[in-house]
Amino acid sequence: MKKIHFFTLLFCMLFFLQSIAQSPEKKMRIPLKHGAHRVGKRTDADMQRWREYGLGQFIHWGVYAIPGGQWNGKTTHYAAEWFRTSGLITKEEYDNLYKQFNPAKFDAKKWAKQAKQMGAKYMIFTTKHHDGFCMWPSKYTDYTIANTPYKSDIVKELVDAYTAEGIDVYLYFSIIDWSHPGYQAGTAITNDDRLNWAGYTAISNEKDKAGYEIFKEFTRNQLIELLTNYPTVKGLWFDGSWDGVWMKEAAWVDALGTELRDMHPGLIIGSRFRADENGKRHEDTNGDLIDDYDQRFERNLPNSLAETKGFDWDCVMTIPENQWGYHRDWSLTYVKTPYDLIEMTVKANSLDGNFVINFGPDGDGNIRQEETDIAKSIGNWMSVNGDAVYGVQHSVLEKQDWGHSTAKGDITYLTVFNKPMNNLLKIKVPRSKEKDMIYVIESAMFKSTKKAAVVRDGGRDKSGSVYYDIVLPADIQKLSEPFVIEIKLKQVNKGEKAAYQQALT
Ligand code: FHN
DSSP states (O other), X not given: OXXXXXXXXXXXXXXXXXXXXHHHHHHHOOOOSSSOSOSSOOOSHHHHHHHTOOEEXXXXXXXXXXXXXEETTEEOOSOGGGGGGXXXXXXXXXXXXXXXXXXXXXXXXXXXXXXHHHTOSEEEEEEEOTTOOXXXXXXXXXXXXXXXXXXXXXXXXXXXXXXXXXXXXXXEEESOOTTOTTOOOOOOOOSTTSXXXXXXXXXXXXXXXXXXXXXXXXXXXXXXXXXXXXTTOOEEEEESTTOHHHHTTHHHHHHHHHHHHHHSTTOEEOTXXXXXXXXXXXXXXXXXXXXXXXXXXXXXXXXXXXXHTTOOXXXXXXXXXXXXXXXXXXXXXXXXXXXXXXHHHHHHHHXXXXXXXXEOOOTTSOOOXXXXXXXXXXXXXXXXXXXXXXXXXXXXXXXXXXXXXXEETTEEEEXXXXXXXXXXXXXXXXXXXSTTEEEEEXXXXXXXXXXXXXXXXXXXXXTOOEXXXXXXXXXXXGOOSOEEEEEEEEEEEGGGHHHHHHHHO
Protein backbone atom coordinates (compact mmCIF):
# COMPACT_ATOMS: atom_id res chain seq x y z
CA MET A 1 0.00 0.00 0.00
CA LYS A 2 2.78 2.33 1.01
CA LYS A 3 4.48 1.50 -2.27
CA ILE A 4 1.39 2.47 -4.24
CA HIS A 5 1.22 5.80 -2.36
CA PHE A 6 4.88 6.43 -3.06
CA PHE A 7 4.44 5.82 -6.80
CA THR A 8 1.27 7.91 -6.94
CA LEU A 9 3.11 10.74 -5.19
CA LEU A 10 6.11 10.37 -7.47
CA PHE A 11 3.89 10.41 -10.54
CA CYS A 12 2.06 13.55 -9.32
CA MET A 13 5.35 15.29 -8.61
CA LEU A 14 6.72 14.42 -12.05
CA PHE A 15 3.52 15.60 -13.71
CA PHE A 16 3.69 18.86 -11.73
CA LEU A 17 7.36 19.43 -12.60
CA GLN A 18 6.72 18.71 -16.26
CA SER A 19 3.80 21.14 -16.41
CA ILE A 20 5.96 23.86 -14.83
CA ALA A 21 8.70 23.15 -17.36
CA GLN A 22 6.26 23.44 -20.28
CA SER A 23 4.17 26.31 -19.09
CA PRO A 24 6.50 29.35 -19.06
CA GLU A 25 6.09 29.90 -22.78
CA LYS A 26 2.32 29.87 -22.55
CA LYS A 27 2.11 31.71 -19.25
CA MET A 28 4.55 34.40 -20.30
CA ARG A 29 2.44 35.52 -23.27
CA ILE A 30 1.19 38.95 -22.45
CA PRO A 31 -2.17 40.03 -23.83
CA LEU A 32 -1.62 42.93 -26.21
CA LYS A 33 -4.06 45.23 -27.93
CA HIS A 34 -1.56 46.67 -30.38
CA GLY A 35 1.01 43.97 -30.87
CA ALA A 36 1.27 41.69 -33.91
CA HIS A 37 -2.11 40.86 -35.41
CA ARG A 38 -0.85 37.60 -36.83
CA VAL A 39 1.53 34.95 -35.59
CA GLY A 40 3.56 33.57 -38.49
CA LYS A 41 3.89 34.72 -42.08
CA ARG A 42 1.27 36.22 -44.37
CA THR A 43 0.24 33.55 -46.88
CA ASP A 44 -1.61 35.60 -49.53
CA ALA A 45 -0.54 36.08 -53.16
CA ASP A 46 0.64 39.70 -52.69
CA MET A 47 3.02 38.70 -49.94
CA GLN A 48 4.19 35.67 -51.91
CA ARG A 49 5.01 38.03 -54.79
CA TRP A 50 6.98 40.24 -52.37
CA ARG A 51 8.87 37.18 -51.10
CA GLU A 52 9.95 36.29 -54.63
CA TYR A 53 11.37 39.71 -55.61
CA GLY A 54 14.93 38.85 -54.61
CA LEU A 55 16.33 42.22 -55.65
CA GLY A 56 14.96 45.74 -55.32
CA GLN A 57 15.94 49.36 -55.85
CA PHE A 58 15.63 52.18 -53.33
CA ILE A 59 15.70 55.80 -54.50
CA HIS A 60 16.38 58.72 -52.15
CA TRP A 61 15.58 61.93 -53.98
CA GLY A 62 14.51 65.30 -52.69
CA VAL A 63 15.69 68.90 -52.37
CA TYR A 64 18.78 67.71 -50.46
CA ALA A 65 20.09 66.59 -53.87
CA ILE A 66 20.68 70.27 -54.75
CA PRO A 67 23.49 70.91 -52.22
CA GLY A 68 24.60 67.27 -52.50
CA GLY A 69 26.43 67.48 -49.17
CA GLN A 70 28.24 70.77 -49.98
CA TRP A 71 27.45 74.40 -49.28
CA ASN A 72 29.55 77.55 -49.56
CA GLY A 73 32.65 75.51 -50.32
CA LYS A 74 32.23 73.28 -47.26
CA THR A 75 31.48 69.56 -47.28
CA THR A 76 29.66 67.39 -44.79
CA HIS A 77 30.53 63.74 -44.65
CA TYR A 78 27.39 62.92 -42.77
CA ALA A 79 24.39 61.63 -44.70
CA ALA A 80 23.58 64.06 -47.50
CA GLU A 81 19.82 63.61 -47.07
CA TRP A 82 20.20 65.01 -43.53
CA PHE A 83 21.87 68.16 -44.89
CA ARG A 84 19.39 70.46 -43.18
CA THR A 85 20.97 69.44 -39.87
CA SER A 86 24.59 69.57 -41.10
CA GLY A 87 25.33 72.98 -39.64
CA LEU A 88 26.63 74.13 -43.05
CA ILE A 89 23.33 75.64 -44.19
CA THR A 90 20.81 77.69 -42.26
CA LYS A 91 17.34 76.22 -41.81
CA GLU A 92 15.96 79.14 -43.76
CA GLU A 93 18.32 78.57 -46.68
CA TYR A 94 17.46 74.87 -46.71
CA ASP A 95 13.72 75.45 -46.51
CA ASN A 96 13.93 77.66 -49.59
CA LEU A 97 15.92 75.22 -51.73
CA TYR A 98 12.70 73.90 -53.24
CA LYS A 99 12.35 77.17 -55.15
CA GLN A 100 15.32 76.03 -57.26
CA PHE A 101 14.24 72.42 -57.69
CA ASN A 102 14.02 71.97 -61.45
CA PRO A 103 15.59 68.67 -62.48
CA ALA A 104 15.80 69.22 -66.22
CA LYS A 105 17.47 65.85 -66.86
CA PHE A 106 14.92 63.80 -64.93
CA ASP A 107 13.52 61.01 -67.08
CA ALA A 108 11.40 58.54 -65.11
CA LYS A 109 11.32 56.10 -68.02
CA LYS A 110 15.11 56.07 -68.23
CA TRP A 111 15.41 55.34 -64.49
CA ALA A 112 12.84 52.56 -64.77
CA LYS A 113 14.63 50.99 -67.73
CA GLN A 114 17.92 51.10 -65.84
CA ALA A 115 16.29 49.44 -62.82
CA LYS A 116 14.77 46.79 -65.06
CA GLN A 117 18.14 46.08 -66.67
CA MET A 118 19.69 45.80 -63.19
CA GLY A 119 17.12 43.12 -62.41
CA ALA A 120 15.12 44.99 -59.74
CA LYS A 121 11.65 43.57 -59.19
CA TYR A 122 10.51 46.34 -56.84
CA MET A 123 11.33 49.95 -56.19
CA ILE A 124 10.94 52.06 -53.06
CA PHE A 125 10.74 55.83 -53.59
CA THR A 126 11.08 58.62 -51.02
CA THR A 127 7.80 60.50 -51.38
CA LYS A 128 8.76 62.55 -48.32
CA HIS A 129 11.98 62.38 -46.31
CA HIS A 130 12.57 63.87 -42.85
CA ASP A 131 12.70 67.45 -44.21
CA GLY A 132 8.99 67.12 -45.08
CA PHE A 133 9.34 68.10 -48.75
CA CYS A 134 6.72 66.23 -50.78
CA MET A 135 7.65 64.87 -54.18
CA TRP A 136 3.92 64.76 -55.01
CA PRO A 137 1.50 67.71 -55.07
CA SER A 138 0.00 67.09 -51.65
CA LYS A 139 -3.01 69.27 -50.97
CA TYR A 140 -2.20 69.33 -47.25
CA THR A 141 0.95 71.47 -47.44
CA ASP A 142 2.56 74.02 -49.72
CA TYR A 143 5.96 72.42 -49.31
CA THR A 144 5.61 70.24 -52.40
CA ILE A 145 6.82 69.67 -55.91
CA ALA A 146 3.83 71.69 -57.21
CA ASN A 147 5.49 74.85 -55.89
CA THR A 148 8.87 74.26 -57.50
CA PRO A 149 9.84 75.42 -60.99
CA TYR A 150 9.53 71.74 -62.03
CA LYS A 151 5.86 71.60 -60.95
CA SER A 152 5.05 68.08 -62.25
CA ASP A 153 4.14 65.18 -59.99
CA ILE A 154 7.36 63.18 -59.69
CA VAL A 155 5.74 60.36 -57.72
CA LYS A 156 3.22 59.84 -60.52
CA GLU A 157 5.90 59.88 -63.20
CA LEU A 158 7.88 57.24 -61.34
CA VAL A 159 4.92 55.05 -60.41
CA ASP A 160 3.77 55.03 -64.04
CA ALA A 161 7.22 54.41 -65.52
CA TYR A 162 8.21 51.62 -63.13
CA THR A 163 4.80 49.96 -63.28
CA ALA A 164 5.03 49.99 -67.10
CA GLU A 165 8.36 48.10 -66.78
CA GLY A 166 6.71 45.50 -64.54
CA ILE A 167 8.48 46.75 -61.41
CA ASP A 168 6.31 47.00 -58.29
CA VAL A 169 6.40 50.34 -56.50
CA TYR A 170 6.49 50.99 -52.74
CA LEU A 171 6.22 54.44 -51.24
CA TYR A 172 8.74 55.51 -48.62
CA PHE A 173 7.17 57.93 -46.13
CA SER A 174 8.96 59.59 -43.24
CA ILE A 175 7.03 60.01 -40.00
CA ILE A 176 9.59 62.63 -38.99
CA ASP A 177 8.57 65.87 -40.68
CA TRP A 178 10.70 68.91 -39.83
CA SER A 179 8.45 71.15 -41.93
CA HIS A 180 5.26 70.64 -39.93
CA PRO A 181 4.73 73.02 -37.00
CA GLY A 182 2.90 70.35 -35.00
CA TYR A 183 5.56 67.66 -35.39
CA GLN A 184 7.24 66.75 -32.12
CA ALA A 185 10.52 64.89 -31.86
CA GLY A 186 10.95 62.92 -28.70
CA THR A 187 13.61 60.31 -29.06
CA ALA A 188 16.53 59.22 -27.04
CA ILE A 189 18.66 56.46 -28.49
CA THR A 190 19.72 54.08 -25.78
CA ASN A 191 21.38 51.40 -27.85
CA ASP A 192 22.19 51.06 -31.48
CA ASP A 193 20.18 48.03 -32.44
CA ARG A 194 17.22 50.26 -33.30
CA LEU A 195 14.97 47.80 -31.48
CA ASN A 196 14.39 49.30 -28.10
CA TRP A 197 14.49 53.03 -27.75
CA ALA A 198 13.85 53.59 -24.11
CA GLY A 199 13.55 57.27 -23.36
CA TYR A 200 11.29 59.78 -24.97
CA THR A 201 10.15 63.20 -24.01
CA ALA A 202 6.44 63.20 -23.45
CA ILE A 203 4.71 66.28 -24.79
CA SER A 204 4.52 68.52 -21.79
CA ASN A 205 2.17 71.35 -22.64
CA GLU A 206 -1.34 71.66 -24.01
CA LYS A 207 -0.33 73.77 -27.00
CA ASP A 208 2.14 71.13 -28.19
CA LYS A 209 -0.37 68.36 -27.57
CA ALA A 210 -2.94 70.16 -29.73
CA GLY A 211 -0.26 70.74 -32.39
CA TYR A 212 0.60 67.04 -32.41
CA GLU A 213 -3.05 66.12 -32.93
CA ILE A 214 -3.03 68.34 -36.02
CA PHE A 215 0.20 66.65 -37.17
CA LYS A 216 -1.36 63.20 -36.73
CA GLU A 217 -4.35 64.17 -38.84
CA PHE A 218 -2.01 65.68 -41.46
CA THR A 219 -0.01 62.43 -41.58
CA ARG A 220 -3.18 60.37 -41.92
CA ASN A 221 -4.48 62.64 -44.69
CA GLN A 222 -1.22 62.39 -46.62
CA LEU A 223 -1.13 58.61 -46.41
CA ILE A 224 -4.73 58.34 -47.60
CA GLU A 225 -3.87 60.82 -50.35
CA LEU A 226 -0.92 58.72 -51.50
CA LEU A 227 -2.94 55.51 -51.67
CA THR A 228 -5.77 57.33 -53.45
CA ASN A 229 -3.52 59.06 -56.00
CA TYR A 230 -1.35 56.00 -56.74
CA PRO A 231 -3.61 52.97 -56.45
CA THR A 232 -1.19 50.59 -58.19
CA VAL A 233 1.44 50.78 -55.44
CA LYS A 234 1.98 47.60 -53.49
CA GLY A 235 3.02 48.94 -50.14
CA LEU A 236 4.23 51.69 -47.84
CA TRP A 237 7.77 51.84 -46.49
CA PHE A 238 7.88 53.84 -43.26
CA ASP A 239 10.86 55.57 -41.71
CA GLY A 240 11.49 57.81 -38.72
CA SER A 241 8.89 55.91 -36.73
CA TRP A 242 11.39 55.39 -33.93
CA ASP A 243 10.31 58.80 -32.70
CA GLY A 244 9.22 58.46 -29.08
CA VAL A 245 6.12 60.64 -29.44
CA TRP A 246 4.93 58.56 -32.41
CA MET A 247 5.68 55.35 -30.50
CA LYS A 248 3.51 56.58 -27.64
CA GLU A 249 0.55 56.72 -30.08
CA ALA A 250 0.41 52.92 -30.48
CA ALA A 251 -3.40 52.69 -30.48
CA TRP A 252 -3.89 55.51 -32.97
CA VAL A 253 -1.14 54.28 -35.31
CA ASP A 254 -2.52 50.74 -35.16
CA ALA A 255 -6.00 52.01 -36.12
CA LEU A 256 -4.45 54.02 -38.97
CA GLY A 257 -2.72 50.88 -40.25
CA THR A 258 -6.04 49.04 -40.28
CA GLU A 259 -7.68 51.93 -42.12
CA LEU A 260 -4.93 51.96 -44.78
CA ARG A 261 -5.13 48.19 -45.24
CA ASP A 262 -8.91 48.36 -45.57
CA MET A 263 -8.72 50.97 -48.30
CA HIS A 264 -5.93 49.14 -50.19
CA PRO A 265 -6.36 45.35 -50.04
CA GLY A 266 -3.09 43.44 -50.11
CA LEU A 267 -1.11 46.47 -48.90
CA ILE A 268 2.32 45.52 -47.57
CA ILE A 269 3.73 47.36 -44.56
CA GLY A 270 6.96 46.45 -42.80
CA SER A 271 7.83 46.46 -39.12
CA ARG A 272 8.89 50.11 -39.01
CA PHE A 273 5.42 51.59 -38.92
CA ARG A 274 4.38 51.16 -35.33
CA ALA A 275 5.33 50.06 -31.85
CA ASP A 276 3.16 48.05 -29.50
CA GLU A 277 1.67 49.61 -26.38
CA ASN A 278 4.87 48.85 -24.46
CA GLY A 279 7.08 50.70 -26.94
CA LYS A 280 8.42 47.50 -28.54
CA ARG A 281 9.33 47.89 -32.19
CA HIS A 282 9.70 45.25 -34.93
CA GLU A 283 8.91 42.43 -32.50
CA ASP A 284 6.13 43.00 -30.04
CA THR A 285 6.32 42.25 -26.33
CA ASN A 286 5.69 38.56 -27.06
CA GLY A 287 8.38 38.37 -29.74
CA ASP A 288 5.95 38.26 -32.67
CA LEU A 289 6.75 40.30 -35.77
CA ILE A 290 4.76 43.51 -36.01
CA ASP A 291 3.16 43.78 -39.48
CA ASP A 292 4.31 42.02 -42.65
CA TYR A 293 8.09 41.79 -42.77
CA ASP A 294 11.10 42.63 -40.65
CA GLN A 295 12.73 45.98 -41.50
CA ARG A 296 15.55 45.81 -38.98
CA PHE A 297 18.25 45.07 -41.51
CA GLU A 298 19.45 48.48 -42.65
CA ARG A 299 23.00 48.44 -44.05
CA ASN A 300 23.62 45.08 -42.39
CA LEU A 301 22.73 41.51 -43.14
CA PRO A 302 21.97 38.62 -40.82
CA ASN A 303 24.54 35.84 -40.77
CA SER A 304 22.29 32.87 -40.18
CA LEU A 305 18.71 31.73 -40.59
CA ALA A 306 18.45 31.64 -36.80
CA GLU A 307 19.12 35.38 -36.73
CA THR A 308 16.15 36.02 -39.04
CA LYS A 309 13.86 34.19 -36.59
CA GLY A 310 11.94 32.80 -39.56
CA PHE A 311 10.42 36.23 -40.38
CA ASP A 312 10.12 37.67 -43.86
CA TRP A 313 12.69 40.47 -44.13
CA ASP A 314 14.52 42.80 -46.46
CA CYS A 315 17.84 44.60 -46.23
CA VAL A 316 18.27 48.11 -47.63
CA MET A 317 21.84 49.01 -48.56
CA THR A 318 23.74 52.12 -49.59
CA ILE A 319 26.40 51.95 -52.31
CA PRO A 320 28.82 54.21 -50.40
CA GLU A 321 29.18 53.64 -46.65
CA ASN A 322 26.32 55.80 -45.40
CA GLN A 323 24.88 58.16 -47.95
CA TRP A 324 21.32 57.65 -49.13
CA GLY A 325 20.76 61.00 -50.85
CA TYR A 326 23.10 62.43 -53.48
CA HIS A 327 26.51 63.45 -52.17
CA ARG A 328 28.86 65.09 -54.65
CA ASP A 329 32.01 63.82 -52.96
CA TRP A 330 32.51 60.10 -52.61
CA SER A 331 36.29 60.44 -52.27
CA LEU A 332 36.39 59.59 -48.55
CA THR A 333 34.00 56.67 -48.58
CA TYR A 334 34.39 53.08 -49.65
CA VAL A 335 32.15 52.55 -52.68
CA LYS A 336 30.82 49.02 -52.92
CA THR A 337 31.63 47.13 -56.09
CA PRO A 338 29.13 45.16 -58.16
CA TYR A 339 30.85 42.06 -56.75
CA ASP A 340 30.14 43.23 -53.15
CA LEU A 341 26.51 43.96 -53.97
CA ILE A 342 25.95 40.69 -55.83
CA GLU A 343 27.45 38.83 -52.87
CA MET A 344 25.06 40.62 -50.51
CA THR A 345 22.11 39.98 -52.83
CA VAL A 346 22.77 36.26 -52.95
CA LYS A 347 23.52 36.10 -49.24
CA ALA A 348 20.22 37.84 -48.40
CA ASN A 349 18.30 35.42 -50.60
CA SER A 350 20.12 32.41 -49.15
CA LEU A 351 18.64 33.50 -45.81
CA ASP A 352 15.13 34.10 -47.20
CA GLY A 353 15.37 37.89 -47.46
CA ASN A 354 15.17 40.47 -50.25
CA PHE A 355 18.06 42.82 -50.99
CA VAL A 356 17.47 46.46 -51.94
CA ILE A 357 20.20 48.71 -53.40
CA ASN A 358 19.89 52.47 -52.91
CA PHE A 359 20.46 55.15 -55.55
CA GLY A 360 20.73 58.89 -54.90
CA PRO A 361 20.12 60.93 -58.06
CA ASP A 362 21.53 64.48 -58.28
CA GLY A 363 19.62 67.76 -58.30
CA ASP A 364 19.31 67.73 -62.10
CA GLY A 365 17.75 64.28 -62.13
CA ASN A 366 20.81 62.29 -63.22
CA ILE A 367 21.72 58.97 -61.71
CA ARG A 368 25.48 59.41 -61.21
CA GLN A 369 27.85 57.55 -63.52
CA GLU A 370 29.25 55.33 -60.74
CA GLU A 371 25.76 54.12 -59.86
CA THR A 372 24.83 53.64 -63.52
CA ASP A 373 27.92 51.50 -64.10
CA ILE A 374 27.26 49.43 -60.98
CA ALA A 375 23.62 48.88 -61.97
CA LYS A 376 24.73 47.75 -65.42
CA SER A 377 27.27 45.23 -64.10
CA ILE A 378 24.77 43.80 -61.63
CA GLY A 379 22.17 43.58 -64.41
CA ASN A 380 24.58 41.75 -66.71
CA TRP A 381 25.27 39.23 -63.98
CA MET A 382 21.60 38.88 -63.05
CA SER A 383 20.59 38.30 -66.67
CA VAL A 384 22.66 35.09 -66.64
CA ASN A 385 22.37 34.04 -63.01
CA GLY A 386 19.08 35.57 -61.81
CA ASP A 387 17.56 32.13 -61.28
CA ALA A 388 19.79 31.83 -58.21
CA VAL A 389 18.08 34.95 -56.76
CA TYR A 390 14.45 35.21 -57.89
CA GLY A 391 11.78 33.13 -56.20
CA VAL A 392 14.32 31.13 -54.21
CA GLN A 393 14.60 30.17 -50.59
CA HIS A 394 17.38 28.87 -48.40
CA SER A 395 18.76 25.48 -49.42
CA VAL A 396 19.35 22.41 -47.29
CA LEU A 397 23.11 22.94 -47.52
CA GLU A 398 24.85 24.60 -44.61
CA LYS A 399 26.84 27.79 -45.28
CA GLN A 400 30.21 26.92 -46.85
CA ASP A 401 33.38 28.87 -47.52
CA TRP A 402 32.98 29.04 -51.31
CA GLY A 403 29.77 31.15 -51.16
CA HIS A 404 26.02 30.90 -50.72
CA SER A 405 23.37 28.45 -51.80
CA THR A 406 19.72 28.99 -52.64
CA ALA A 407 17.01 26.61 -53.80
CA LYS A 408 13.93 26.50 -55.97
CA GLY A 409 11.98 23.29 -56.54
CA ASP A 410 14.45 20.46 -56.96
CA ILE A 411 17.35 22.71 -57.98
CA THR A 412 20.00 24.02 -55.60
CA TYR A 413 22.04 26.98 -56.83
CA LEU A 414 25.61 27.22 -55.65
CA THR A 415 26.89 30.78 -56.14
CA VAL A 416 30.65 30.65 -55.87
CA PHE A 417 32.48 33.76 -54.65
CA ASN A 418 35.69 32.10 -53.43
CA LYS A 419 37.22 29.84 -56.05
CA PRO A 420 39.30 26.93 -54.77
CA MET A 421 42.93 27.09 -55.96
CA ASN A 422 42.87 23.39 -56.96
CA ASN A 423 39.70 23.83 -59.04
CA LEU A 424 37.85 21.25 -56.96
CA LEU A 425 34.78 22.75 -55.38
CA LYS A 426 34.10 20.81 -52.21
CA ILE A 427 30.42 20.56 -51.32
CA LYS A 428 29.33 19.28 -47.96
CA VAL A 429 25.91 17.66 -48.20
CA PRO A 430 23.62 17.45 -45.19
CA ARG A 431 22.90 14.27 -43.33
CA SER A 432 19.51 12.87 -44.21
CA LYS A 433 16.96 12.85 -41.45
CA GLU A 434 15.56 9.61 -42.89
CA LYS A 435 16.99 6.37 -41.54
CA ASP A 436 19.46 4.67 -43.95
CA MET A 437 19.11 7.50 -46.48
CA ILE A 438 21.82 9.79 -47.71
CA TYR A 439 22.01 12.88 -49.91
CA VAL A 440 23.78 12.52 -53.25
CA ILE A 441 24.44 15.08 -55.96
CA GLU A 442 22.49 13.66 -58.84
CA SER A 443 23.71 16.17 -61.45
CA ALA A 444 25.56 19.47 -61.72
CA MET A 445 25.58 22.10 -64.47
CA PHE A 446 27.36 25.42 -64.98
CA LYS A 447 24.70 28.09 -65.22
CA SER A 448 26.51 30.36 -67.71
CA THR A 449 27.62 27.67 -70.19
CA LYS A 450 24.89 25.11 -69.47
CA LYS A 451 27.65 22.49 -69.52
CA ALA A 452 27.44 19.52 -67.18
CA ALA A 453 30.05 19.43 -64.45
CA VAL A 454 31.93 16.36 -63.31
CA VAL A 455 31.09 15.40 -59.73
CA ARG A 456 33.36 13.14 -57.71
CA ASP A 457 33.08 11.54 -54.34
CA GLY A 458 34.75 14.02 -51.99
CA GLY A 459 35.13 11.74 -48.99
CA ARG A 460 33.97 12.15 -45.44
CA ASP A 461 35.22 13.96 -42.40
CA LYS A 462 35.68 12.60 -38.91
CA SER A 463 32.11 13.45 -37.98
CA GLY A 464 30.82 11.33 -40.86
CA SER A 465 29.71 14.29 -43.01
CA VAL A 466 29.69 13.51 -46.72
CA TYR A 467 31.42 15.65 -49.37
CA TYR A 468 31.39 15.88 -53.15
CA ASP A 469 33.98 17.53 -55.38
CA ILE A 470 32.75 19.43 -58.42
CA VAL A 471 35.51 19.68 -61.00
CA LEU A 472 35.80 23.27 -62.24
CA PRO A 473 37.09 24.11 -65.73
CA ALA A 474 40.84 24.77 -66.01
CA ASP A 475 40.38 28.45 -66.95
CA ILE A 476 38.08 29.22 -64.00
CA GLN A 477 40.80 31.20 -62.21
CA LYS A 478 40.64 33.86 -64.95
CA LEU A 479 36.99 34.54 -64.18
CA SER A 480 36.56 37.74 -62.18
CA GLU A 481 32.86 37.30 -61.46
CA PRO A 482 31.03 34.97 -59.12
CA PHE A 483 29.54 32.00 -60.95
CA VAL A 484 26.62 29.68 -60.39
CA ILE A 485 26.41 25.90 -60.52
CA GLU A 486 23.00 24.26 -60.49
CA ILE A 487 22.89 20.93 -58.75
CA LYS A 488 20.19 18.39 -58.14
CA LEU A 489 20.31 16.80 -54.74
CA LYS A 490 18.56 13.55 -54.12
CA GLN A 491 18.08 11.35 -51.09
CA VAL A 492 18.91 7.72 -51.84
CA ASN A 493 19.31 4.60 -49.81
CA LYS A 494 22.88 4.34 -48.51
CA GLY A 495 23.39 1.21 -50.62
CA GLU A 496 22.50 3.03 -53.85
CA LYS A 497 25.19 5.69 -53.41
CA ALA A 498 27.92 3.72 -55.15
CA ALA A 499 25.81 3.27 -58.27
CA TYR A 500 25.11 7.02 -58.38
CA GLN A 501 28.76 7.86 -58.08
CA GLN A 502 29.68 5.56 -60.92
CA ALA A 503 27.12 7.19 -63.15
CA LEU A 504 28.45 10.66 -62.33
CA THR A 505 32.20 10.19 -62.79
O1 FHN B 1 17.40 58.67 -41.39
C1 FHN B 1 17.05 57.81 -42.43
C2 FHN B 1 18.09 57.81 -43.52
O2 FHN B 1 18.27 59.09 -44.01
C3 FHN B 1 17.61 56.89 -44.65
O3 FHN B 1 16.41 57.36 -45.21
C4 FHN B 1 17.41 55.50 -44.11
C5 FHN B 1 16.90 54.51 -45.13
O4 FHN B 1 16.54 53.33 -44.53
N1 FHN B 1 16.45 55.52 -42.99
C6 FHN B 1 16.78 56.44 -41.90
C7 FHN B 1 17.78 55.85 -40.99
O5 FHN B 1 17.32 54.66 -40.47
